[in-house]
Amino acid sequence: MRIKQYFLMTDYALWEVILNGDSPLPTRTFDGVETVVPHTTVEQKLARKNELKARGTLLMALPNEHQLKFNTYKDAKTLMEAIEKRFGGNKELKKVQKTLLKQQYENFNGNSSEGLDQIYDRLQKLISQLEIHGETISQ
Secondary structure, three states, rough: OHHHHHHHHHHHHHHHHHHHHOOOOOOEEEOOOOEEEEOOHHHHHHHHHHHHHHHHHHHHHHOOHHHHHHOOOOOOOHHHHHHHHHHHHHHHHHHHHHEEEEEEOOOOOOOOOOHHHHHHHHHHHHHHHHOOOOOOOOO
């Protein structure tokens, strides 16, 4: 989610590259052998630049210990799919997270050592996380 928000706020064109894949390398077949042909048009060069920038930004967003695991993906679209698969969790995990958040919301209380604004911030964060999981809270 943080990666998506970062791209949406900084460069939406790069987010489009990640979602759709923008610049497959052009190939030509000569005598039955497929070879990669360098980009020749301005649009192709711009698409390749966006692809490299999007992939590089995604890799920089990852913690250092995960860099080598994800470096093998050669385009931004497959890299983002791998990141979502690795860090997104499966349906069962999301269901457990949702249940835990509901319990935290139901048992929410403020400490006397906290200020009102700190209590409010914690509550808003909890509500935001529930909304991310598709749970609406009636205030």
